[in-house]
Amino acid sequence: xxxxxxxxxxxxxxxxxxxxxxxxxxxxxxxxxxxxxxxxxxxxxxxxxxxxxxxxxxxxxxxxxxxxxxxxxxxxxxxxxxxxxxxxxxxxxxxxxxxxxxxxxxxxxxxxxxxxxxxxxxxxxxxxxxxxxxxxxxxxxxxxxxxxxxxxxxxxxxxxxxxxxxxxxxxxxxxxxxxxxxxxxxxxxxxxxxxxxxxxxxxxxxxxxxxxxxxxxxxxxxxxxxxxxxxxxxxxxxxxxxxxxxxxxxxxxxxxxxxxxxxxxxxxxxxxxxxxxxxxxxxxxxxxxxxxxxxxxxxxxxxxxxxxxxxxxxxxxxxxxxxxxxxxxxxxxxxxxxxxxxxxxxxxxxxxxxxxxxxxxxxxxxxxxxxxxxxxxxxxxxxxxxxxxxxxxxxxxxxxxxxxxxxxxxxxxxxxxxxxxxxxxxxxxxxxxxxxxxxxxxxxxxxxxx
Amino acid sequence: xxxxxxxxxxxxxxxxxxxxxxxxxxxxxxxxxxxxxxxxxxxxxxxxxxxxxxxxxxxxxxxxxxxxxxxxxxxxxxxxxxxxxxxxxxxxxxxxxxxxxxxxxxxxxxxxxxxxxxxxxxxxxxxxxxxxxxxxxxxxxxxxxxxxxxxxxxxxxxxxxxxxxxxxxxxxxxxxxxxxxxxxxxxxxxxxxxxxxxxxxxxxxxxxxxxxxxxxxxxxxxxxxxxxxxxxxxxxxxxxxxxxxxxxxxxxxxxxxxxxxxxxxxxxxxxxxxxxxxxxxxxxxxxxxxxxx
Numbered sequence: 001x002x003x004x005x006x007x008x009x010x011x012x013x014x015x016x017x018x019x020x021x022x023x024x025x026x027x028x029x030x031x032x033x034x035x036x037x038x039x040x041x042x043x044x045x046x047x048x049x050x051x052x053x054x055x056x057x058x059x060x061x062x063x064x065x066x067x068x069x070x071x072x073x074x075x076x077x078x079x080x081x082x083x084x085x086x087x088x089x090x091x092x093x094x095x096x097x098x099x100x101x102x103x104x105x106x107x108x109x110x111x112x113x114x115x116x117x118x119x120x121x122x123x124x125x126x127x128x129x130x131x132x133x134x135x136x137x138x139x140x141x142x143x144x145x146x147x148x149x150x151x152x153x154x155x156x157x158x159x160x161x162x163x164x165x166x167x168x169x170x171x172x173x174x175x176x177x178x179x180x181x182x183x184x185x186x187x188x189x190x191x192x193x194x195x196x197x198x199x200x201x202x203x204x205x206x207x208x209x210x211x212x213x214x215x216x217x218x219x220x221x222x223x224x225x226x227x228x229x230x231x232x233x234x235x236x237x238x239x240x241x242x243x244x245x246x247x248x249x250x251x252x253x254x255x256x257x258x259x260x261x262x263x264x265x266x267x268x269x270x271x272x273x274x275x276x277x278x279x280x281x282x283x284x285x286x287x288x289x290x291x292x293x294x295x296x297x298x299x300x301x302x303x304x305x306x307x308x309x310x311x312x313x314x315x316x317x318x319x320x321x322x323x324x325x326x327x328x329x330x331x332x333x334x335x336x337x338x339x340x341x342x343x344x345x346x347x348x349x350x351x352x353x354x355x356x357x358x359x360x361x362x363x364x365x366x367x368x369x370x371x372x373x374x375x376x377x378x379x380x381x382x383x384x385x386x387x388x389x390x391x392x393x394x395x396x397x398x399x400x401x402x403x404x405x406x407x408x409x410x411x412x413x414x415x416x417x418x419x420x421x422x423x424x425x426x427x428x429x430x431x432x433x434x435x436x437x438x439x440x441x442x443x444x445x446x447x448x449x450x
Numbered sequence: 451x452x453x454x455x456x457x458x459x460x461x462x463x464x465x466x467x468x469x470x471x472x473x474x475x476x477x478x479x480x481x482x483x484x485x486x487x488x489x490x491x492x493x494x495x496x497x498x499x500x501x502x503x504x505x506x507x508x509x510x511x512x513x514x515x516x517x518x519x520x521x522x523x524x525x526x527x528x529x530x531x532x533x534x535x536x537x538x539x540x541x542x543x544x545x546x547x548x549x550x551x552x553x554x555x556x557x558x559x560x561x562x563x564x565x566x567x568x569x570x571x572x573x574x575x576x577x578x579x580x581x582x583x584x585x586x587x588x589x590x591x592x593x594x595x596x597x598x599x600x601x602x603x604x605x606x607x608x609x610x611x612x613x614x615x616x617x618x619x620x621x622x623x624x625x626x627x628x629x630x631x632x633x634x635x636x637x638x639x640x641x642x643x644x645x646x647x648x649x650x651x652x653x654x655x656x657x658x659x660x661x662x663x664x665x666x667x668x669x670x671x672x673x674x675x676x677x678x679x680x681x682x683x684x685x686x687x688x689x690x691x692x693x694x695x696x697x698x699x700x701x702x703x704x705x706x707x708x709x710x711x712x713x714x715x716x717x718x719x720x721x722x723x724x725x726x727x728x729x730x731x732x733x734x735x736x737x738x739x740x741x742x743x
Contacts, residue, residue, distance in 0.1 A: 094701035101491045118704070122492040268595015270576065272684035420703040427686045432598060449505065 045433075048080040051107035051342070051349035055083055056092035057335070060301065061091055061168065064369045072356055079349035081108075087332065088274060096339065100124050101313065105339035108350035110167045112334050113153055114408060114415045119337065123413040125163040126338040131351040132162075142358045143377045147402045153331055154410045164335035165354055166375040168366070169298065171329045171398050171405060172226050174322075175284060177289040178315040188291075188319035192230070192255060195322050199265035202290040214265035216283055217293040218276040219256065219430045221418045222332055226293075226321055227252030229328030230404045236409040242417055242447035244440050251324075253429050253436035260430055268430050287312050295332060296398035299371035303394065318394035320401045327404040333372060373398055415449070421447035478717060484710035491706055502711035511695075512715065518602060519671060519691045525606040526613070526670040528590035531662050533610065534617025535655075539647070541618070542625045552622070556615035563612070570608045571595065598688040601681055606687055608676060613669060617662045623650065624658030660731040667727070671720065692716050 039122065055065060069081050086092035089112050099105040111119065119125050132142075142149075148169040151158030176188055181200065189195040199214030216221050225235060229253050233245025245252065259266035267289060269279035281298055283289045285305050299318065306316045321329055336354055338347060356362060360379030367374040368388070374380045380399065383389060389396040408414060421443045429439040453459050485502055489495035506512040541552050557568070573579045576593040584591040594604045628651060636646045674693045677683060683690035683698060690698065696716070699709035 090702060097491050097701075097704075119492075122490070124492055270593045270685060272682040275682070416704050420705075424684075424687055427684060432686050446509075 010069050046080075048078060049345045049349045050080045050082050051346040051353070052082040052084055053350070053353070054086045054092060054096065054106045055111040056086055056089050056110065057168075058085075058088075058304055061119055061297075061370055064366060068362060068366065069353075070359070072353060075356075076352075079352050081349065081353050090273070100341070104339050105341050107342035107346040108336065108338055108353065110334040110336050111164075112415070113169075113331060114418055116150075116164050116335055116337065116406075117154065117410045118161045118412040118415050119339075120160070121285075124340050126340050126342075126347065127161040127163055127340065128351070128354075129162050129166065131347070141353070144358060144403075145373070145375050145377050145380055147405045148331065148373060148375050150335070152405065153335070153407055153408045156410055157407065160410070164337045165358060166333075167336045167357070168333040169370040169372065169375055170295045170297045170333040170372055171300075171322060171331055171401050172223055172293050173296050173397050173401065174291060174293050174319045175298075176317045176319060177284070177287070177306075178317040180290045180314070181317065188317065189322050190320075191322050192324045196259065196265075198291065199259060200263055203265045210267070212287065213267040213283070213289040213295075214263075215259060216267045216269060216280050216289040217256075219268050219426050220273075220276065221423045221426065222295075222330060223293055224249075224252055224256075224422070224426055225330045225406075226328065227255060227324075229330065230321070230324040230326060230357075232325040234409075236411055236414070236417075238294065240409060240411045240413070242413070242421065242444050242446075244422065244444055249440050250437045253426065253434055253440065256430050257433065257436060259432060272427075285312075287314070296373065297333065297371050299394055299398075300369070301364075301371070316394065318397040320397055320404075327401075328406045329401055329404055330408065331405050332401075368395075371395075373402070403439070417447040455550065463722075478713075481710040481713040483704055485714050487707045487710075489706040490704040495707070502707045503715075506708065506711055506715070509678055512712075514687070515690060515695045516719070518688070522602055522606050522609075522665055522673065522691055523670040525603070526609045527663055527666050529606075529610045530614045530617050530666055531659065533614045534662065535621050535659070537614065537618045538621035538625055539651070552618070556619055558612050559615040559619075561612075563675035564679055566608065566612050567676045570604075570611075571680050574604055574608075595681055596685060598686045601685060601688045605673070605676055605680060608680070609670060609673065613666055617666065620658050620662050621655065624655045628654045643692055657731075660727075664724075664727050664731070667723065668720075 013220050013265075024128040044360060053069075055062070057065060067345075069083055073080060084106070086109075092109070093111055093115060094108055096105060096111065105124075116125075142165065144166055146152040149246040150160070150162055150164050153166070153169075154160075174188060182188065182203055186198055186201060189198045195215065202212065202214035203210065204212040207320055228235060228245035228249050231245065231248035233243075233248025233252070235242070235244060235249075237243040243249075254269075256266070260268050267283065269283070271279055276296060280289075280292050280294055281302065284302065285290045294326075296318075303316050306314050320327070336357070338350055344349070357366070359378055360376045363374050363376035363385055364379040366372060367379075368383070374383060391397070411417075425439045425443045428434050429436050479505045481733075484495070486497060486499060487495035488501070537555055541548050542553075574594040575581070576591075576596065580594070581591040592600060594600050618635050632654075633646055636650050641649065672693055673691050674697065677689050677691060677694045678697075681689040683694050692712070696709045696712045699705045699712065
């Protein structure tokens with residue numbers, strides 16, 4: 001496990017080096033055998049050039065992705081994309097890092113936005129500019145919706161070499177039980193104060209227990225980032241040093257604490273990461289909570305399941321997140337990246353697939369069938385023109401909200417800071433009632449320490 | 451016995467020694483070296499001296515993780531051991547019904563950890579079978595895996611459920627090794643069931659008990675799958691046990707050096723425990739000759 005980087009750093013001792021090389025070769029061959037991947041371009045039995053794609057979806061998203069890949073295979077006969085499921089986002093990322101160290105990475109994969117700066121700065125991502133043809137042509141021919149592409153997702157993302165293309169992109173939005181809101185004469189809250197008041201009206205107590213909660217939201221970095229932005233703060237300072245919004249960060253965390261402990265109108269979902277997200281969804285669908293925040297990605301799923309659930313059937317409404325001193329939402333979901341080290345032919349196949357996915361009809365098929373946002377600008381225009389958004393007002397919410405999308409700072413530490421310094425402390429502050437200011441100053445301390 | 455050639459014993463040891471070297475010793479030495487670096491697998495490592503150890507100790511993370519792991523192990527080892535012993539004594543009888551119950555208890559041990567974890571997530575859900583049963587009895591209920599106070603105990607309970615069958619089988623084998631004549635003699639001397647257990651069964655079961663304690667201690671220290679599936683170390687780190695903490699450092703926090711430091715500490719700790727246990731086992735073993743054959 002001495003790894004590539006260290007081997008390269010000290011290539012002096014030849015005896016040690018050859019043993020290290022042997023180990024490395026062994027690790028690489030094991031990783032390659034395990035993943036069925038890459039290294040050199042393979043040709044499929046039918047003579048097509050193959051590229052492997054590691055993906056991290058289950059359920060509906062996986063079905064849609066695989067059906068798009070099938071369509072790609074039907075529409076041309078030069079390339080084949082070999083799609084391999086690698087677990088959820090974090091598992092897939094762990095495998096990708098190991099594979100990169102063993103030089104057995106796939107030609108194409110997708111990663112959460114926050115990790116792109118880290119991978120790019122580590123020099124393990126293939127710059128995509130060189131596949132685009134004419135130098136200086138920029139990213140224009142891909143025609144990506146700016147706020148969702150590299151340029152809009154990261155501060156200064158447009159000036160850097162292009163290393164990622166948007167795949168499944170999302171923003172957090174509010175979902176509410178239209179029937180309950182109608183019954184109480186409420187409209188979706190547009191400020192924090194309104195949210196607090198609405199949650200208090202929506203809650204239904206049952207002795208010491210709660211029959212219906214007013215509000216629920218995973219205690220997660222993503223939603224906290226939204227709150228910090230709304231409170232007027234920035235996650236990292238201009239120099240890239242962690243600030244976590246300063247006073248705004250504390251206010252964001254206190255807002256949750258107030259709703260959970262003082263008002264007792266918000267249910268903090270149990271479980272970590274995507275378990276908590278799943279709980280939030282099922283609570284909403286079963287009517288145990290009247291309003292939730294979660295990703296726009298669940299739009300189709302929530303609409304379909306709320307409409308089918310027998311007696312508990314209700315109509316789902318979507319609304320933009322409320323504002324505090326300003327409107328702000330982070331973007332989420334994943335970006336396509338091409339890890340370095342794949343054979344040129346496999347990269348050619350991978351990029352051909354990427355280009356195809358960025359076209360309006362594929363981008364729209366992906367978006368309308370899942371709930372993610374259309375990443376092609378022409379595709380988005382087409383959807384608007386064809387009256388899709390008039391017929392599906394819930395789909396419109398996230399697209400309109402893009403006007404307030406806050407770009408992520410371009411910092412190699414962004415992902416580590418999120419996972420190590422912030423996420424566990426958010427849980428601590430909200431579930432175990434730690435003082436918000438103290439929690440965040442500790443998070444800043446941990447994040448600064450390298 | 452004298453070896454034909456002085457090197458023969460070493461030759462015979464070689465396959466095992468090579469295996470241990472490649473899969474245990476070399477990785478351990480690499481981890482020891484990596485623990486002095488800050489490294490993320492992808493960019494060149496940076497030498498930081500003892501910084502990784504300092505941070506682990508200074509932030510209270512090491513102590514917290516160690517205490518949680520010890521608490522979890524204490525519960526798992528004592529409960530699974532005593533339950534296994536009680537079941538073994540109760541079920542050590544002939545007949546198809548007892549055989550079926552023995553098989554049923556042991557079957558949990560054979561099932562994969564992931565399947566067990568998923569099953570228990572469903573049972574322990576705030577709206578799951580267990581909570582429904584408690585509500586039916588008019589007892590208060592809670593989100594067992596979602597509450598920092600109960601999550602670790604819930605995981606320990608699941609592990610106990612899973613490995614009790616294993617302890618039972620070892621104890622059964624031990625029980626069947628005890629000659630009937632001893633029990634009959636004790637009964638003739640007027641010893642009741644408790645005194646027979648206390649003075650005949652238990653002393654002769656001591657080696658089995660030591661074996662069960664050692665293996666289940668190691669098993670509980672290695673707890674990973676059940677945490678990965680059921681709680682991912684949460685809520686609020688309440689179920690972040692040692693091996694999971696190492697995993698989190700490598701694969702989530704991108705800190706190979708920090709994880710390596712934990713590996714080294716964990717190794718030292720396990721070494722200490724093993725030495726203590728071997729010592730206890732030797733001290734507590736029945737003296738040769740007293741054991742009838």
